[in-house]
Amino acid sequence: MTALRTVRCLADAKSAKTVEQAHQERMKMAVDRAQIDADRAVLRKRWIDEGFFTGETLSQAIDAAVVRKPNTRDHFYSEHGYQTATIAEINAQAWKLARALARAGIRKGDVIAVQMPMVPEVVPVQLAIAHLGAVALPIVHTYGPADLTTILTAGRVRMLIIPDAWRGIDFAERLAAATLPQSLDTVLVIGNGGAFTPRTLRYGDLLASDDDGKDDSLISTGDPQDDSLILFSSGTTGVPKGIRHSNESILAEYTVPFLANDGPYFTMMPPGHIAALVVIFHSILKGVEMVTADRWDAALAAEVCERHRVTQTGGVPLMLIGLLEAARQDSRDLSSIVSYRMSGTAVTPHHIRMASDAGFLAGRFYGLSEHPTVSVVNDNGSFAQRSTTDGVPSEGTEIRIVDDNGNDVPIGTDGEIATRGPELFIGYTDPSLELTSFLPGGWFLTGDIGHLDEDGAITITDRKKDIIIRGGENISPKEIEDLLLDHSAIREVAVVAYPDERLGERACAVIVLEAGQTLTLAEVIAHLSAKDTAKLKWPERLECVEAMPLTANGKVRKDVLRARLRAETAPA
Known part of the structure; x- marks a missing residue:
């Protein structure tokens, strides 16, 4: 394992820049298509030689795993109650569904979008797509017609799988309000509601169709290099990006020792997000018992x-x-829990201590849709490492910290995180986006800010887009958020920019208070002043809200908060 460690200082006023200047600097680092392809070929050969790419497809790996541990059990809690099945039973249902879809004309390479909550059918659906050699495109189940139109069109989706309804949401009605692309010729509905042109299939009908379990002549599970998964970014920063993974990059994720034991593992994360998909396939490929629920x-x-x-x-x-x-x-009684994984810049030592006080070890990890598990903290690591860092690079992953020209800089100061490793994505659905996303050598520029320490552990401190530029000075919201979370009246906090005619931007602290508490801006400033925080970093506005706007995977929608503030400060 190699960890290359270098950084730059973001707080230097001389380094402050406009968005346009930052874009121009990123363009200077751009590599051409030929170099990107050549770098990928070199890295792929290396990862084959090192044993990360085994020559299997996802379908083959699933079948082999089921043979090893057929009685591993998955448990599902949904609005319809409790259901359970072994992974052997789930895989048999998946193969039956795959054969029925093949008879209906679905083929290797077809893009199949899945917009489902964490209900029992979601696991056989995901496995069936793998067995077909098709490409899965998960969509967050709360996305409405506008997001559906964007993603289905950009993903060139051939088939969409939805429930007819779930907990008061009429999926069929919502889909009817979307503008469907010409590529979409089939909608598979779980339930009896909705009818769409040119073709609607019913999940129950396909499973009830004649199937001797032997005719796989219409199925080609494909090649390990084939696309297997497309993930669209959450959309918090504008137009979503389509992120492509192959059989090889997905399977490499399961070489990472992410889970502490054989379970049971519990999740309520929605399957439209990479974190839930990782758990679903860990359950199958590693034989880890899984317990899920369809909402938080x-x-x-x-x-x-x-x-x-x-x-x-x-x-x-x-x-x-x-x-x-x-x-x-x-x-x-939660005494059975021995491991709790958390991710995101909102995780503080306070949260890790909270878990430890409850009797189970907690640790942070870092990943993104393009590179699902960049780093992970060992449960046996020190409290300091588990609470203040996001762990060390996962096996096969390399990390650099670079400046705005792509140069390595010394340990200990923040810079942009660049990664490469066998689970790194294979490209965007819009290939032009790749030209400013990579450095020579196949290093992916994550857009995240962080630093490495002497032990090779990485700490994520911010996102480039979250930096507040006040009068030419860069302010890190994460730094201020961590300090404010020590205040006894504050339950949750997000620091975001709002526009200012004189300074360009100022900082606003958006806060959820603890029950029965009150707070003023003067008290916020006094708290930060007592911690010797530079005056330029003090929030100049305070907004108390009952709840934060969140993405489907629980991250604060800072784009929503910024939009609200822009609307409130706009000239009349």
């Missing part, structure tokens, strides 16, 4: 963790806090 419900989470003696789980800080509060309120 803290009381239910505490209940099922106690019932199934869950040993590991994870999520964003909001989920940890909710789980622990529900367990206290309902007297639930």
Whole structure:
């Protein structure tokens, strides 16, 4: 494992720049298509030689894993109650679905979008897509007609799979309001609602169709290099990017020792997000028992963790806090949990200590859709490493910290994180985006800011897009958020920019208060002043809200907060 460590200082006023200047500097680092392709070929050969790419397709790996541990059990809690099945039973259903879809004309390479909550059918659906050699495109289940139109069109989707309805959401009605692309010729509905042209298939009908379990003549599971998955970015920064993964890059993810034991693992993350897909396939490929629920419900989470003696789980800080509060309120026993994984810049030492005080070890990890697990903290690591860093590079992954010209700079100061490794994505659906996303040698520019320490551990400190530029000075929201979370009245905080005619931008602290608490801007400033925080970093506006706007995977929608502030400060 190699960790190349260098950094730059973001706080230097001389380094402050406009968005246009930053774009021009990134263009200077651009590589051409020929170099990108040549770098990928060299790296692929290396990862084959090192054993990360085994020559298997995802379909072949699933079948082999089911043979090894056929009785591994998955448990599902949804609006229809509790269901359970072994992975052998789930895979048999997946193969039956794959054969029925092949008879209906679905073929290798077809893009199949899946917009489903975490319901029992989602696992056989994902496995069936792999067995077909098709390309899965998960869509967050709460996305409405506008997002559907954008993603289905950009993804050149041939088939969409949806439930007819779920917890009051009429998926069929919502889809009818979208503008469907010409590429979409089939909608597969779980349930009896909705009818779409040119063709609607029913999940139940396909599983009930004649199938002797032997005729796979219409199925070609493809090549390890074939596309297997497309992920669209969450859309918090503008037009979503389509992120392509191959059989090889997806399977490389499962060489990472992400799970601490054989489970059960509990998740309420929605399957439209990479984090939930990782858990689904870990359950199958590693034989790890899985417990899921179709929506976030803290009381239910505490209940099922106690019932199934869950040993590991994870999520964003909001989920940890909710789980622990529900367990206290309902007297639930969480003593079986030994591991809790968290990610995101919102994770602080306070959250890690909170988990430790509850009796289970917590640690941070870092990944993104383009590179799902860049780093992970070992549960046996020190409290300092688990609480203040995002771990060390996962096996096969390399990390650099670079300046705006792509140069390595010394350890300990923040810079842009560049990564490469066998689970790195194979490109965007819009290839032109790749030209400013890579450095020579196949290094992917993540857009995340962080630094490496002497032990090779990485700490994520911010996103480039989150930097507030106040009068030419760069302010890191993450730094201020961490300081404010130490205030007893503050439950959650997000620091975002709002426009200012004189300075360009100022900082606003958007805060969710603890129950019964009040807070003024003067008290916020006094708190930061007592911590010797530079005056230029003090928020100049305070907004108290009942709840933060969140993405489907629990991250704060800072783009929504910024838009609100822009609207409020716009000239009349």
